[in-house]
Amino acid sequence: MSLTFGVSASFLKKLGLKSKRPKLFRDLPPFPKEQLQDKYTGGDIVIQACADDEQVAFHAVRNLIRKGRNSITMKWSKSGFAAIGDRKETPRNLFGFKDGTANVTTEKEFDKVVWTDSKDWMKGGSYMALRLVQMHLETWDRTNLQEQENTFGRYKESGAPFGKKMSLTK
Structure with missing residues (x-):
């Protein structure tokens, strides 16, 4: 099992660290014909959980969210798989x-x-x-x-x- 964490430029700004944002650290522009939905854009933190068992990955993220429930809100999640x-x-x-x-x-x-x-x-x-x-x-x-x-x-x-x-x- 592995957990990878990422933060957004907006998160750095909220922490008062906007000046620390590397030049290449920015949101992707929309691609031609792309139909972006607000509910799936933005956010401050991303967690990628990888495991041989999907349930293990799910519970790892769930427990992190549960521990931070007084200070964070999950915007969206998506399960996936690799061949x-x-x-x-x-x-x-x-x-x-x-x-x-x-x-x-x-x-x-x-x-x-x-x-x-x-x-x-x-x-x-x-x-x-x-x-x-x-x-x-x-x-x-x-x-x-x-x-x-x-x-x-x-x-x-x-x-x-x-x-x-x-x-x-x-």
Whole structure:
């Protein structure tokens, strides 16, 4: 089980630490055609709980919320999952496409991409971007293969980007 905590720029402001906010630490702008809902935007603290058993993750967060019930209010929560399988293979998402083909694979790449090189309190920290994506699987299942591949810009079978024969990773 692991718990990852994050704070928002608005949280730093509430603590009187706005001047300590790193330059890159800001809200994501809306993407084209995105339909953001106020009930799922904003917030001060995020908790990501990961466990082999969903109930363990749920109770970990629930107990933290319960302990802080006099000072915090949960705005929203979302349960999710990650594909389980051969970790040498890139897993497939619910649309059947390989998910994570361009993810870094070496510790050196990971250190460069994931951890900040800030000189301030963020040194050794990271940024989290979170977007809820609604997957209309019934509609997707009726979409022809070429349209599906055009949506992702890659071949469904291999996971390779258009113009390449092989996936970036297995």
